Amino acid sequence: MKPVIALVGRPNVGKSTLFNRLTKSRDAIVADYAGLTRDRHYGQGKQGKHEYIVIDTGGFEPDATSGIFKEMAKQTQQAVAEADVVVFVVDARAGVSAQDHDISRYLRRLGKPCLLVANKAEGMKEGAQLTEFYELGLGEVLAVSAAHGQGVRDLVELALAPL
Numbered sequence: 001m002k003p004v005i006a007l008v009g010r011p012n013v014g015k016s017t018l019f020n021r022l023t024k025s026r027d028a029i030v031a032d033y034a035g036l037t038r039d040r041h042y043g044q045g046k047q048g049k050h051e052y053i054v055i056d057t058g059g060f061e062p063d064a065t066s067g068i069f070k071e072m073a074k075q076t077q078q079a080v081a082e083a084d085v086v087v088f089v090v091d092a093r094a095g096v097s098a099q100d101h102d103i104s105r106y107l108r109r110l111g112k113p114c115l116l117v118a119n120k121a122e123g124m125k126e127g128a129q130l131t132e133f134y135e136l137g138l139g140e141v142l143a144v145s146a147a148h149g150q151g152v153r154d155l156v157e158l159a160l161a162p163l
């Protein structure tokens, strides 16, 4: 069985762009606006010796109680349940948001292997704006750029090597 990686994070952080990088496919809908990909979405990928399944998810509102947010939360929770490792994507440029805190709390309680990834980090000084992400309590943060492909190999290695 190939290990399953679930990509979670609030809308617009670059999950679908990362999904396309990881799967080398254009299957996920990459929007120029928040929250278009609301369905769970599966892909297969290979990096070096690692072969894996990736699940892209729409937005993430673990505590929402109605409408599309409830549906998105349900789908994301299913994806997380199916995953061997969760890749939690945040926006290196936007910094930590309240939603990031909500998701972190959920993921810490879950107790599944989790890798914190700060996307959109191209051209940013090593570590510069990333230290604030340590307050999420998920340990190390890996800087990547899904759009430019930077850090994606490290992401796969860090996510899958411990399994």
Ligand code: GDP
Binding pocket: 009, 010, 011, 012, 013, 014, 015, 016, 017, 018, 029, 030, 031, 032, 033, 034, 035, 036, 037, 119, 120, 121, 122, 144, 145, 146, 147, 148
């Ligand atoms: P999702 O809602 O989390 O799936 O985010 P998307 O993959 O749809 O991307 C949201 C926006 O962020 C789009 O405009 C992407 O082009 C942009 N984006 C994604 N990855 C990067 C990146 O590495 N760097 C920059 N600068 N923009 C990115």
Ligand code: MG
Binding pocket: 015, 016, 017, 029, 030, 031, 035, 036, 037, 057, 058
């Ligand atoms: Mg998306």
